[in-house]
Amino acid sequence: xxxxxxxxxxxxxxxxxxxxxxxxxxxxxxxxxxxxxxxxxxxxxxxxxxxxxxxxxxxxxxxxxxxxxxxxxxxxxxxxxxxxxxxxxxxxxxxxxxxxxxxxxxxxxxxxxxxxxxxxxxxxxxxxxxxxxxxxxxxxxxxxxxxxxxxxxxxxxxxxxxxxxxxxxxxxxxxxxxxxxxxxxxxxxxxxxxxxxxxxxxxxxxxxxxxxxxxxxxxxxxxxxxxxxxxxxxxxxxxxxxxxxxxxxxxxxxxxxxxxxxxxxxxxxxxxxxxxxxxxxxxxxxxxxxxxxxxxxxxxxxxxxxxxxxxxxxxxxxxx
Amino acid sequence: xxxxxxxxxxxxxxxxxxxxxxxxxxxxxxxxxxxxxxxxxxxxxxxxxxxxxxxxxxxxxxxxxxxxxxxxxxxxxxxxxxxxxxxxxxxxxxxxxxxxxxxxxxxxxxxxxxxxxxxxxxxxxxxxxxxxxxxxxxxxxxxxxxxxxxxxxxxxxxxxxxxxxxxxxxxxxxxxxxxxxxxxxxxxxxxxxxxxxxxxxxxxxxxxxxxxxxxxxxxxxxxxxxxxxxxxxxxxxxxxxxxxxxxxxxxxxxxxxxxxxxxxxxxxxxxxxxxxxxxxxxxxxxxxxxxxxxxxxxxxxxxxxxxxxxxxxxxxxxxxxxxxxxxxxxxxxxxxxxxxxxxxxxxxxxxxxxxxxxxxxxxxxxxxxxxxxxxxxxxxxxxxxxxxxxxxxxxxxxxxxxxxxxxxxxxxxxxxxxxxxxxxxxxxxxxxxxxxxxxxxxxxxxxxxxxxxxxxxxxxxxxxxxxxxxxxxxxxx
Numbered sequence: 001x002x003x004x005x006x007x008x009x010x011x012x013x014x015x016x017x018x019x020x021x022x023x024x025x026x027x028x029x030x031x032x033x034x035x036x037x038x039x040x041x042x043x044x045x046x047x048x049x050x051x052x053x054x055x056x057x058x059x060x061x062x063x064x065x066x067x068x069x070x071x072x073x074x075x076x077x078x079x080x081x082x083x084x085x086x087x088x089x090x091x092x093x094x095x096x097x098x099x100x101x102x103x104x105x106x107x108x109x110x111x112x113x114x115x116x117x118x119x120x121x122x123x124x125x126x127x128x129x130x131x132x133x134x135x136x137x138x139x140x141x142x143x144x145x146x147x148x149x150x151x152x153x154x155x156x157x158x159x160x161x162x163x164x165x166x167x168x169x170x171x172x173x174x175x176x177x178x179x180x181x182x183x184x185x186x187x188x189x190x191x192x193x194x195x196x197x198x199x200x201x202x203x204x205x206x207x208x209x210x211x212x213x214x215x216x217x218x219x220x221x222x223x224x225x226x227x228x229x230x231x232x233x234x235x236x237x238x239x240x241x242x243x244x245x246x247x248x249x250x251x252x253x254x255x256x257x258x259x260x261x262x263x264x265x266x267x268x269x270x271x272x273x274x275x276x277x278x279x280x281x282x283x284x285x286x287x288x289x290x291x292x293x294x295x296x297x298x299x300x301x302x303x304x305x306x307x308x309x310x311x312x313x314x315x316x317x318x319x320x
Numbered sequence: 321x322x323x324x325x326x327x328x329x330x331x332x333x334x335x336x337x338x339x340x341x342x343x344x345x346x347x348x349x350x351x352x353x354x355x356x357x358x359x360x361x362x363x364x365x366x367x368x369x370x371x372x373x374x375x376x377x378x379x380x381x382x383x384x385x386x387x388x389x390x391x392x393x394x395x396x397x398x399x400x401x402x403x404x405x406x407x408x409x410x411x412x413x414x415x416x417x418x419x420x421x422x423x424x425x426x427x428x429x430x431x432x433x434x435x436x437x438x439x440x441x442x443x444x445x446x447x448x449x450x451x452x453x454x455x456x457x458x459x460x461x462x463x464x465x466x467x468x469x470x471x472x473x474x475x476x477x478x479x480x481x482x483x484x485x486x487x488x489x490x491x492x493x494x495x496x497x498x499x500x501x502x503x504x505x506x507x508x509x510x511x512x513x514x515x516x517x518x519x520x521x522x523x524x525x526x527x528x529x530x531x532x533x534x535x536x537x538x539x540x541x542x543x544x545x546x547x548x549x550x551x552x553x554x555x556x557x558x559x560x561x562x563x564x565x566x567x568x569x570x571x572x573x574x575x576x577x578x579x580x581x582x583x584x585x586x587x588x589x590x591x592x593x594x595x596x597x598x599x600x601x602x603x604x605x606x607x608x609x610x611x612x613x614x615x616x617x618x619x620x621x622x623x624x625x626x627x628x629x630x631x632x633x634x635x636x637x638x639x640x641x642x643x644x645x646x647x648x649x650x651x652x653x654x655x656x657x658x659x660x661x662x663x664x665x666x667x668x669x670x671x672x673x674x675x676x677x678x679x680x681x682x683x684x685x686x687x688x689x690x691x692x693x694x695x696x697x698x699x700x701x702x703x704x705x706x707x708x709x710x711x712x713x714x715x716x717x718x719x720x721x722x723x724x725x726x727x728x729x730x731x732x733x734x735x736x737x738x739x740x741x742x743x744x745x746x747x748x749x750x751x752x753x754x755x756x757x758x759x760x761x762x763x764x765x766x767x768x769x770x771x772x773x774x775x776x777x778x779x780x781x782x783x784x785x786x787x788x789x790x791x792x793x794x795x796x797x
Contacts, residue, residue: 011558013588045557048416050412050415050416050553050557051553051554051557051558052554070418070419070420071418073416073417073418074418076416078412078413078416080409080412080413080416081409081412082409082412083409084408084409084410084411084412084413085410086332086336086410087408088336088339088340089332089336097328097332098413098417100324100325100328101325101328101329101414101417101418101419102417102418103324103418142413145413
């Protein structure tokens with residue numbers, strides 16, 4: 001549904017995006033992670049045919065973003081970084097306006113707006129002016145605007161910013177439903193829990209480049225090593241530690257617990273349990289130690305160094 | 321291009337403005353109260369002075385002013401049409417919609433134009449209503465229907481010029497504050513036009529207003545076309561990354577001075593060092609080729625000036641000018657280096673000021689320089705012919721010796737100024753508006769120093785030292 005190859009974008013001297021390639025299939029959620037100014041928004045703007053890439057190509061919903069930008073903009077729903085609503089309009093008028101711009105018939109637009117307003121618990125406030133809405137409500141209206149014309153592809157920049165937990169859950173459920181209905185979704189977020197919960201694939205962007213990508217499992221394994229397991233017992237571990245150390249790589253241990261890594265838990269864990277049982281050591285629990293995406297992300301961002309600006313003429317210092 | 325998105329954008333914006341009391345209240349006052357006040361003041365002045373003949377000339381101007389004040393309100397909405405949305409973060413969602421740049425631009429233009437224009441027309445109608453009700457019978461014929469329609473046409477075209485100019489400014493700035501500061505590019509020329517109209521009305525030469533109308537119409541068409549051509553999503557969003565950096569501006573300007581490349585080639589690609597040899601052999605011909613359109617416009621300006629000069633002699637003869645020409649033609653001043661110096665200084669001042677100030681008036685001043693020079697030639701030639709003297713003698717004595725150098729220099733200088741003025745309106749692919757201005761200023765600096773300056777000095781030396789002898793020889797003085 002989204003295919004981008006070697007996208008580059010310059011703003012004068014500033015090389016904002018440096019060769020980003022990505023693919024998102026229908027029914028898949030890609031999370032673009034990265035610090036502010038990494039090039040996520042510029043990438044999304046190129047993919048939603050608002051900006052033209054200087055180099056590289058991209059097809060979205062089967063259309064080239066540079067050759068058919070208007071068709072692409074119709075196929076895409078974009079939730080911008082800021083909700084940016086017209087404060088003096090009511091939610092209904094606002095959505096009807098964008099429905100008209102998307103080419104929807106007024107009745108179709110009204111029905112769809114009503115459906116989405118009800119789903120996001122905004123129906124009761126539909127005739128209130130938008131400047132009276134809370135931040136979370138505004139964010140929801142902006143999300144409805146992006147979904148109004150039932151697009152094949154959605155680009156969502158920080159979709160749950162400023163929302164209370166209940167609203168954030170509603171939005172996450174909506175995104176999951178969209179994924180289930182075969183929409184391709186690109187999620188730009190700093191909320192790593194959200195990315196963990198929703199993304200099928202994660203790309204970390206820094207200085208305009210994808211510096212790491214893969215599924216959460218792949219990234220965690222790549223960056224943090226094999227999964228970490230913890231076994232807890234009811235009595236003090238003595239000789240068992242040395243014994244287990246011959247089977248797996250022990251990371252740490254205490255009187256009644258032990259942490260180890262293994263690349264093949266399906267084989268190692270039953271053997272370890274058998275060994276403890278044979279030694280007469282009752283096991284309370286054996287579980288994988290949760291490793292957050294946050295630690296993966298921080299490892300990636302910490303490892304990559306910022307690069308110099310491109311396009312500087314030889315022998316001349318260009319003022320920034 | 322389809323009507324639907326244009327209509328949708330325009331309708332939303334107009335509704336937004338017309339439901340805002342901060343906008344609506346002043347518009348109501350300007351539409352219904354101010355015209356009545358203007359008319360009352362004019363009628364009071366007529367009664368107070370008791371001279372219907374002269375003071376009543378203010379009535380048509382009052383009508384024009386009644387329309388202009390609400391029309392000028394369009395600047396506020398037009399100036400913030402794009403940059404205001406950008407500041408409120410509403411623009412990106414609009415840019416993400418499946419409509420063309422032209423449709424979005426026209427929607428914004430329509431929204432900014434229609435309410436103030438309607439308000440101006442209602443204000444003029446209010447003025448005329450009060451005028452017909454309250455004016456004494458002896459001055460009731462001061463605003464004939466043909467004059468009234470002309471006034472309406474003038475207000476309409478002025479509104480388009482103001483709105484189109486302001487929308488261009490709005491789409492090329494990053495903050496509302498910057499847009500408001502740049503509004504002087506629209507307001508100052510418009511104020512000059514209004515003053516000119518006042519003079520023409522008070523001088524009771526209403527037919528001249530048609531010339532102003534056609535000139536404004538040409539500017540309006542140019543601005544709308546320029547706005548449509550120069551407006552694009554890319555530029556608006558790219559400007560988020562632009563900042564005001566004096567060092568960077570100076571560096572870019574110096575790069576453009578180094579050598580000549582066509583507009584749009586980034587400053588980073590300028591690598592050579594400036595040499596006079598390369599400038600005269602390669603760059604100057606390339607600049608002439610690049611500037612062929614402004615050169616053509618300058619030539620048209622000169623030709624128009626010549627024709628206008630001849631026409632003006634037939635239509636608007638002034639006794640004082642006749643007397644001046646009677647006494648001065650054939651009586652050349654004594655040739656002297658001081659005379660040459662004075663002429664050179666004057667011509668250089670005109671060239672420098674008209675070109676640099678063109679940046680603030682879309683090149684209008686640069687356009688006027690060849691017009692004015694050739695209008696003088698046309699007028700005096702016609703005067704010569706009318707007095708049984710040969711225009712060719714005048715040309716041979718007064719124009720050709722130095723003019724053969726000076727007039728092409730003026731045309732070239734005017735072309736450079738037109739490019740400077742146009743730089744604000746349209747940036748070619750690869751340039752921002754700022755880079756476009758710097759590029760045109762750098763070319764002006766190089767050509768002015770290396771070509772125009774020597775030509776003007778040589779022409780002034782001929783005019784100050786040789787022309788007086790030729791005049792005396794041909795006119796027998």
